[in-house]
Amino acid sequence: MDLTTFVIICLLLGLVYHGILQYQKQKARADVIQYWLDEHDKKQNEGSGDINTGKQARTTGKRAKMRIQILFSSQRGTSKTYATKLFQQLKKIAKSVTLRNMNKFDPERITQQGHTDLLIIFAPTYDNGLPSDDGRAFYEWLDDLSLDFRVHKNMLHHLNYAIMGLGDSAFGPERFCQVAKKMERCLKKLSATSLVPTELGDNGAGNDVNKQFNAFRERLINAISASPDTHQSKSRDDHPTDISKAVEILSDSDDEGEPMLDIEDMAPTDETKHSADSSSTDVAQISTEDVPEMLTPLLRKSLEKQGYKLFGSHSGVKLCRWTKAMLRGRGGCYKHTAYGITSYRCMEMTPSLACASKCVFCWRHHSNPVARSWKWKVDEPEFLIQNAVENHVKMINSMRGVPGVQKERFEEAFVPKHCALSLVGEPIIYPHIGKFLNLLHEKNISSFLVTNAQFPEQMENVDKVTQLYISVDASNPEALKKIDRPIFEDYWERFLECIDIMKRKKMRTVFRLTLVKSWNMNEMREYAELIKRGEPMFIEIKGVTYCGNSKSSDLTMKNVPFHEEVKDFAFKLCQVEGMEDYEPACIHEHSCFVLIAHKNFRINGEWHTWIDYERFHELVHSGEDFDAFDYVAKTPEWCLIESEEQGFDPAEERVYRKGKKKGKKEPVQQEYSAGGC
Ligand code: SF4
Incomplete structure (x- = not known):
């Protein structure tokens, strides 16, 4: 046998020996597993x-x-x-x-x-x-x-x-x-x-x-x-x-x-x-433990991705684009024009991310939960307000150093003056909404509460609010079903009941009509009927905001009306029989927005659609009974529908989109905006 053959044989023997060792080792491991499994079966089967x-x-x-x-x-x-x-x-x-x-x-x-x-x-x-x-x-x-x-x-x-x-x-x-x-x-x-x-x-x-x-x-x-x-x-x-x-x-x-x-x-x-x-x-006795949280980890992730700052188990805030714009002196939102809010001191918030509708134009892409009643853990209103303000302030702070942010406004913005409760979801189903509103007012924060009018009981319980809204997204049951896609079977009855309740309230009341071309812009008479029924003090007419492609909505830019169409709708609506008490008052071209006001707010020939916020808080703190006319303020000229400014505050700097020339009239259409209400 030569040396090479000897080496090969040795190597082969070594490999065989190694294989036997491995086999024995693995067999021993498998036996341990088998032993455990058999023991486990035995124990399980005993008796x-x-x-x-x-x-x-x-x-x-x-x-x-x-x-x-x-x-x-x-x-x-x-x-x-x-x-x-x-x-x-x-x-x-x-x-x-x-x-x-x-x-x-x-x-x-x-x-x-x-x-x-x-x-x-x-x-x-x-x-x-x-x-x-x-x-x-x-x-x-x-x-x-x-x-x-x-x-x-x-x-x-x-x-x-x-x-x-x-x-x-x-x-x-x-x-x-x-x-x-x-x-x-x-x-x-x-x-x-x-x-x-x-x-x-x-x-x-x-x-x-x-x-x-x-x-x-x-x-x-x-x-x-x-x-x-x-x-x-x-x-x-x-x-x-x-x-x-x-x-x-x-x-x-x-x-x-x-x-x-x-x-x-x-x-x-x-x-x-x-x-x-x-x-x-x-x-068995039913305990109250183990009530689930509204925000599951999956929902949390999805909402945070969309820029919400979430806190507790069912609430969130987001920084509105108009808040940012006004911090930079580039104009306020339509509520600045119509009611005199200071957009850079506005906190957009919701105490309930859940809703009972899935409106086609909801720019939240329906990632929020849908429910017919509150069935989750409830965070205390004190906790909500503290966390809402803290998170809002953090977002304001993130604007530090952004080009154009005005120093004085930036400092003031750390103390919010307004709360728009219309971020996402249905705020009115939060079980402590009344107390939450009171806490806002205690902090001298005015409240703008928007509801889809599906919860009459909760609506009845709302006591004091600076301005109460109902979203009137359609004028008849068929269209409402198509547009709001409400979850309740008796959604129309609920809607009408909420309108009746609103009529009995003494506070400032608003119908908000969001116009979707080819879907809800034709039924003037039916809208007029609803207005006669609810007698709101104001009617906001807004063009729908296009929120980009979404699997959950068929909406396209073709459904977004031009500003002139929105304006035309407002004038025509006021000409319908039964609408004699109303008149177009304010405009915000930038948002495709027209405010129709009840003529009672034209005091001594001048519109008074603005709010005296200090007076509102004084009245709330006094504990006295008061109504909407006790805290009105005169509307400035630039807000009026016939004004040259078309609702753009002349104290602000108008920034034109790329490609658009200053002063050149172009048809305006409402495009996607990351926020706003
Ligand atoms: S949240 Fe609404 S009210 Fe507040 S600044 Fe934005 S658009 Fe205006």
Whole structure:
């Protein structure tokens, strides 16, 4: 044997030896895993009648590719116990399984294709026919979604579901497992597919709900195991010897960073053990804990991207473009012209990012939540006001050093004088809106509150506000449905009721008409009818603002009227029969805006559309009864419709867009503006 052959043989022997060592090492690791899995199965099955389908699935080496989301709500732990048991089984046969309490889950996720393939719900019903507190938000969200006529009925076509209800048949067929039944109806309506028949667990006397759960689980596991979408699981060699790490591998990580219920949480506590055997699910006391926050992490991210400064769990501020413009001496907004606000001292804010409408022209691109009632945690009004001002001031501070910012205005801007409650969402549904307005006034901040007129009860409760608005986006139910896309079925009745309530208020009242060409500019008579009904003191006519392409709206620049068209509309409206008390008073060409005022505000032949803000605060602080005419101020000439300035404050510097010549008349159309109200 020559030297070369000898070296090759040695190398080959070395490789074989190394291979044997590796094999033994990995076999030892796999044995540890197998030992743990078998022990775990044994423990789980002792006395529980569990089905060992998971072990069977491991033997075949196949795990379903389905992404499974298990949700539960639970007052005493019964459904949590069942959900946990199922979770432990499923993670042996499926690649991705997560388990969450409903109130820790962002429901919008199931609407996204690719997030969840199978949604398993454990839904208890209490004696009032409702879910537990921690399940209420999800339950209402699903109900809202299924009722929302704007939502495509195929929205959840990508989703399979399986539901186990828990209840007590002694409460009668109407209430028994009502939550599970309703959830199923909603899911079906949105085209989700039932993977296995819904199980209605009956805790009533003589029933064995454990048996029902086992049957439900068996059906489910069989259906998942039989799903065509399976793949070869990772080789055992990939598993580390450390058991805690092995458990991590068996279940996918939580993509929202929330703790996922895992091996440590498996054993039922005494309380849940008791509960699982008890027949008292339907009569458990409902606690007030676990109320969800309005802003989910996903929503927060999306709104922050759009420049909102969010604080607490449902509020935000944004710096308006007119605030910035006036800080630089480049003119104020239309409210500066019509009511004398100081735009550089205006704070644009909302105490509720949720709304009951999805208006086609909403420049927020509908990233805010939609709801018919308040169902979230509530931040205190004192907290809101402090944080609103702090965040607003921070944004003002960010204007430091920006070319053109006037020193004196910049310093004054640190103390806001006005609050425009029209940023996004529906401010009136904030449960403490009355107190919040009072706190603004205490700080000598005037309030401009805009509502979509869908919440008559809350409207009734608004006491003092500097100026109260209703957005009148259409003059008849069909057009309102098309434009505002309200979520309530009785949206028109609500709208009219709010108008009636507004009429009874003594404060300054305004109808705001946002004109969308070819959509809502023709029905003059119908608008006049609404105006006669509500008798607002002012009517703002504005051209819609184009907010760029949006999947959620068909609006294009063709729908944006020119300023002359807006002006023409205002004059024509005042000529309709029944409109004799109104007249166009002010104009702000820059915003395609005309203010129609009630002739009562023409005092001694001069318009008084402006507000005496100091007087307003004096009156509020005095506690005396007062009305809108007690704090009026004379409107300057440059604001009037016939003025040469066309509403542009002559004390400001007019900056013309690139390509536009000074003094040259061009048709004006309202384009996208990052802010404004
Ligand atoms: S938020 Fe509204 S009122 Fe305030 S400055 Fe901007 S446009 Fe004017």
